Ligand SMILES: *[C@@H]1O[C@H](CO)[C@@H](O)[C@H](O)[C@H]1NC(C)=O
């Protein structure tokens with residue numbers, strides 16, 4: 001394996017209860033599903049999984065639970081060799097999502113239940129020895145604490161001359177989370193959120209986001225995956241790249257495609273030392289390959305060299 005440092009993924013991990021149904025259930029009926037399973041979910045948690053499948057060393061940082069129901073998540077993290085050594089624990093029951101997949105319409109209906117599950121704080125984060133990490137990836141949530149965590153990495157880089165890279169997965173609550181962009185090296189912004197803001201293209205989205213960054217500091221790179229249109233990326237010098245997507249004949253499972261894009265990008269940039277355009281292209285490849293199978297195992301067939 002390479003000498004590259006580990007990636008730390010900061011965010012949440014939840015239990016997904018998934019049922020596969022012929023059609024969407026009628027209200028107030030009692031029926032059986034065609035198939036079902038429960039598994040570990042949550043965006044940062046999924047990014048950790050895909051990074052491991054690609055061959056990165058990964059730690060996850062988020063609130064873990066001592067509740068019996070959480071064992072299945074701990075076992076899965078352990079089995080995949082995703083480190084959790086700095087995670088705080090709570091006695092509370094873990095958050096979960098009920099996912100109803102309907103085969104006839106192809107819809108996925110997701111109901112999140114997190115019952116005020118506690119989030120990790122800056123104080124928890126400050127106990128981590130950052131020296132082991134080459135990259136820290138965040139979900140856009142828990143804004144005040146996340147901002148302090150990011151700033152502490154910037155301070156650490158300044159103090160030690162290290163260059164820990166910071167990335168942000170920005171998919172929700174634009175107004176609230178916008179200030180998280182400035183301390184980042186890379187921001188991946190969702191098409192859905194761009195749509196809500198009335199931004200029509202990946203280029204427009206990148207430009208609007210960059211315009212919000214104070215002139216005084218360095219500008220992050222903005223990346224907007226745009227579904228079947230591929231993805232756009234704007235670098236700090238104002239160069240814009242657009243990389244087309246890879247078409248797939250069969251679409252089997254789209255859950256986690258965005259997280260696969262993120263992991264592919266981190267892997268190509270950190271482990272492969274690829275350029276921005278090459279890394280976005282690889283991220284497109286990982287995301288499009290993801291949807292040809294269930295789960296993430298088949299992503300291990302992809303490598304940077306082929
Ligand atoms: C997690 O990812 C899903 C799918 O890409 C997205 O809809 C959701 O908003 C994300 N959650 C957060 C907290 O970013």
Ligand SMILES: *[C@@H]1O[C@H](CO)[C@@H](O)[C@H](O)[C@H]1NC(C)=O
Pocket residue numbers: 016018039040041042043046255256257259295296
């Ligand atoms: C995380 O991955 C699991 C397994 O593929 C999936 O069911 C779930 O929807 C994903 N979660 C998010 C937020 O993308």
